[in-house]
Amino acid sequence: MNGKKLIAVGLPMIAVTYGLSRFSYGLMLPYINGTLHMDPSVSGFISSLSYIAYCLAIIFAMIGSNKISPRSILIIAGLSSIIGLSIIAISTNAAVLGLGIFLAGLSTGFSSPPYADIVSTEVEIKLQNQTNSWINSGTSIGTAFTGAIAIFMVDSWRETYLIFALIAVLVLIVNYKALPKHNIAKKKIAVGFTKKEWLRSVQLILASLFIGISCSAYWTFSRDFMINLENVPPYLGEWFWVMIGVAGLLGGTAGVFINHFGLVSAYRISIFILSTSSLILGTFPDNNILGFLSPILFGSSYIFMTGVLIVWGISVFKVNPSFGLGVPFLLLALGQAAGAIFSGQIAGLSGYDTLFVSASIIGYLTLAFKPRVN
Template structure:
């Protein structure tokens, strides 16, 4: 295994997230128009198929922490990329709804295993003080993966089978890279280190609120991820290649989500959450109102990409702050909530499209997002932001510090050093 610096690990993690999230999961919506046309699938069937990788993602996420502890971070990451290879290869050869569904199911497993594997490796390779920032950088890898898929659509608008074969090859490269760069153990704990304290009622209540907000965001965003390109072609009359510009905008703007999430983490998370959720909802309304205007559609993609990645990054950093020392559990919860929301929303929007049309379906989801944004003052603050809870917070932080890590020279990283390095 080759050792990586904090920055190097963040960038490498972003590459693996680009493969597992960007290509294996989110790029599917980009290819829905040609897939639906060639396989003769209706919108409601596409909605159900679009929910399958989210369901398998949830199931894989439930067992991923166990895999990371038993198999190690390296083997779990390799297994994740392996499922990506199989899933995208099956999609490339799909002949109907069944084979397509099997392919996206495997891709969902790929996605569900990757983040827990990376967070387990992060405990052994990255300083505690920068866990939140490194996680935020890795999170935008999904946008990078989406952006990588765009040139394929622009050049070969109907060659979705060749595109997925190419993606499968990239996932194969990810298998080799994960084996080379990720450690075989999930974390480094001294023999005298105490385990984390039990999660308090206060922490559970705030995690529950965080999960509810994440669920609604996933529910609302499912309309865009699955049906936005199809809306442009069906309702707007644009060519399939034109949808590539929409996804390019989503990918480019999503990279900025790392910065926005970091700013929110340092300032006012509830206000930032409200602003970003309104932006995400507005992007749906804008696309539905002007599907035949490529410039406005691309602008909606910019807004959606920035808002979506900012929100997922904010949820990720909030969960890390609420559960210090529990990286195998904290980041899993909001991602599961987002995926559950998307798995619920995908068939719902498919049915609405079939019954009432694209414009009404997108407008309905946009309204739901704006209504929930008004409840953002209830977004959970970090425990150490409130003086009356300072004693409880210090206990939690001490438990986190008991999980001592090793620095780049192989020496134990003490709590004093960790605090000194904290930005």
């Protein structure tokens, strides 16, 4: 299976599991709140369920990578996405909504590590960074798509989630037919990692955790913040998510950038831009020009940053690529889970302005970490 074919099936799956199943909650939150009437603390807690589910699933995917074929794990990812999205569509209260968000969140954790395993065995080495980065950019496609659908569907959030579920069914069928059926995981050695690798991963782990805390506020509350500002044109709030997603396509170039300029430069640039996007949102929320700039910076730098974490992780956990992707993404999700809960509390007590400025400061602090490339 060549890299282009793998991107063709992997990118849509990531678009479904990340864009539709996970990050769409922040987009649809204003409409869901219009029906279920949740306060920010409840909204933040429900958002954290998606990240907690992600953590559990990605641990399973990493541990099970030596026993279960990547294709089988991806089928589980597709099924959990379909079930979760369907439950969200029919939810009548916060508890049912939380269950749907949790099940949909499982799909994200199941989907990423298997592709890293397939890439490591099916794609030539010089193209692996680019292939992993482009598959990862499916998040941006899914985000842009959810934004566009929300504009046309207005506040019909239940119907929107049913559409998402149908799309998830189609993507699962494509992956079921196209992915290698043999158990690639059996080609690996029994031990998934070494002590030396774990020691070298300390900065990767800390960086991923604090980046997750920093960006969770943006994913959960940025659009809700924008559409409720009196001096911001309605179209800016409506197209906010689309801008994040379209800009995220630039993140697909992470692998190429790293090959040319190095991992350290790629990391620092992405973190600086990511943090600046939150600072702009919290400091100049009523400035229309900066209102456009913030989501563009966030979308492009977030996807780019996750591409950097993939390359950094795989360079650390060379024995098992699924660990290389899984470990930083696990810590990123843990940070996002904690950040979502704290974000809801901060937003309720001090307002969104304080929330986004605080998130940017945490992000800037992660510039102190430095990827190890040897």
